[in-house]
Amino acid sequence: MHEETSMHDLKPKGLKKGAVSKWGAITIGLAATAPAYSLTGALGHGAAESGYQLPIVFILSVIPMYFVALSYKHLTTAAPDAGTIFTWGTKAIGPRFGWLGGWALLLASILAGVAATQITVNALIALMGLKDSPTWLNLVIAILFILSTTYLTALGAKESSRTTMLLTAMQYGVLVVLAAILMLRVLQGDAVATANPYSQEWWNAFAIACLEEFLGGCL
Structure with missing residues (x-):
């Protein structure tokens, strides 16, 4: 005969209720966009696709993201779980x-972490004034970055x-301060020689040449 499993030995699955506050959840959602990484790692590619219309492309990209967030809301309401795509x-x-x-989600997270590590390494090397850094230094910085993020994750949801x-x-x-300084310098005509003067055409969605450029900027 099979022994009955004691209910006292069972532990609730998923995130503990109340472990993350409302503001904490909002912050995690904002952090998931990786604002600093998105600008340093993707801004150049987006500008190469959409050109000067990249600002309006960023704004229009909010529309599909809104529907993605809306779908998450309905999925969470129907099946509350921290497993996201695994559960749903x-x-x-x-x-x-x-x-x-x-x-696939786990693999994407690992690859994103590797990409973020490379940007972190490049930024630290630039701050140290090094043009060409040895491979071992890149490896040490990357390992420390990964270990620190792993440690923070192991501390728990609240921490x-x-x-x-x-x-x-x-x-x-x-980012807000940097954008304000750059825009102020452009408007005052005090920008570097390679900077283009501000133009209202940057906000004209109809100036985008084709759908491929628009989609490239969104991606």
Whole structure:
């Protein structure tokens, strides 16, 4: 006969209720966009695709992102779980799809971490005034970055969310100040010689040459 499993030995699955505050959840959502990384790692590619119309492309990109957020809201309401695609894919389509989706999400997170590490290495090397850094230095900085993020994750949801709130506030604060300084210098005509003068055409969506350029800037 099979022994009955004691209910006292079972532990609740998923994130503990109340572990992350409302502001913590909002901050995690804002941090998920990786504002500093998105600008340093993707701004150049977006400008290469959409040209001077990249500002309006950024604004129009909010529309599809709104519907993505709306779909997450409905999925969370129907099946509250921290597993996202793993849970929702399993319930909606099947366990194989959920399994593949979960591993794909994990792989994407790992690759994004590697890409962010490279940008961190480049920034630190530039701050140290080094033009060509040795490979071992890049490796040490990357390992320290990965270990620190792993440690913060292991501390738990509350501690990691607090750290995320602090780092996100710093990111957005620095970006807002930097953007204001750059725009002020352009408007005052005090920009570098290679800077283009400000133009209202930057906000004209109809100036985008073709759909491919628009989609390239969005991506």
